[in-house]
Amino acid sequence: MGKGQGILFVISAPSGAGKTTLLGKVMEQVAGLSFSVSHTTRGPRSGERDGKDYHFVSLGAFQEMIEKGEFIEWAEVLGNRYGTALRNLQKLHSEEIDILLDIDTQGARKIKEKTESAVFIFLLPPSPETLRERLLSRGLDSSETIERRLANAWREMKEAVWYDYVIVNQEVEEAVEQLKAIILAERNRKQRTSILQEKLKQWEESHGENHS
Numbered sequence: 001m002g003k004g005q006g007i008l009f010v011i012s013a014p015s016g017a018g019k020t021t022l023l024g025k026v027m028e029q030v031a032g033l034s035f036s037v038s039h040t041t042r043g044p045r046s047g048e049r050d051g052k053d054y055h056f057v058s059l060g061a062f063q064e065m066i067e068k069g070e071f072i073e074w075a076e077v078l079g080n081r082y083g084t085a086l087r088n089l090q091k092l093h094s095e096e097i098d099i100l101l102d103i104d105t106q107g108a109r110k111i112k113e114k115t116e117s118a119v120f121i122f123l124l125p126p127s128p129e130t131l132r133e134r135l136l137s138r139g140l141d142s143s144e145t146i147e148r149r150l151a152n153a154w155r156e157m158k159e160a161v162w163y164d165y166v167i168v169n170q171e172v173e174e175a176v177e178q179l180k181a182i183i184l185a186e187r188n189r190k191q192r193t194s195i196l197q198e199k200l201k202q203w204e205e206s207h208g209e210n211h212s
Contacts, residue, residue: 006032006098007186008089008115010108012160013123014153016135018169022123023100025176030183034092036101039065042080045140055085072114075106078148082107098183105159112162119186121179122160125153126170 013019027033039055041062050056057065062081065071074083084103092099103111111118125131131153135146160166165182169175 005094006034006092006096007183007190008099008101008111008118009183009186010101010103010111010118010120011123012103012105012108012120012156012163013169014125014131014156015149016131016138016153017123017125018134018172018175019102019123021172022169022175022179023102025172026179026183027100029176030180032098033183034097034099036084036088036092036099038101038103039071039074039083039085040080041082073103073107073110075104075110077104077106078145078152084111098187105156108163109159119165119182120163121165121167121182122157122163123175124157124160124166124168126168128153 011019011023023035027035037051037053037055039057039062041057041059042054044050044053044056048054059081062074062083065083065085066074070085070087071083072086072089074081076082082103084101084107089099089101101111108120112120125134128150132146132150135141135149141149167175167178167182
């Protein structure tokens with residue numbers, strides 16, 4: 001991403017790790033953040049809204065977007081497809097907004113191959129037992145699906161080694177503060193070059209005047 005564009009924060013986590021709650025709280029507390037709404041072929045869960053949580057589309061519509069090259073990345077997870085539309089990221093970047101992109105490790109790796117400036121953050125559950133309890137308490141999946149999610153979580157966590165940051169979601173408020181700190185630190189790092197150039201220019205002009 002070049003000058004005048006926002007920072008892309010790529011967030012991955014196993015299902016049930018508390019990612020949705022975490023991102024919602026961070027967006028309430030940090031200005032200048034926008035959530036990139038992904039496309040999916042799965043049906044909406046209770047309380048989810050089309051265009052806010054996901055763009056819910058048919059398999060045929062999703063395939064058509066693939067064929068037109070409209071996704072910067074897409075992947076199939078547990079029988080459903082998920083994808084990030086390139087136009088969504090381009091629009092937010094042009095508005096100089098920092099973006100939170102919630103995708104799985106397959107999609108994150110594809111993003112990493114296509115950009116050097118994204119920031120990758122992995123959210124871990126405290127333990128396998130805690131993750132199982134959270135999945136059971138949601139009441140959304142059968143026991144068979146939960147076992148599939150746990151197996152997929154193990155595969156995803158092995159990918160976390162190449163992420164820039166890892167947050168353990170033991171206590172949600174603590175995890176929120178950690179994610180906020182990462183966002184603010186990355187914003188400061190992005191600004192340092194322009195700030196330094198500006199100060200050097202001021203110093204140079206002042207130095208020249210003093211010796212004229």
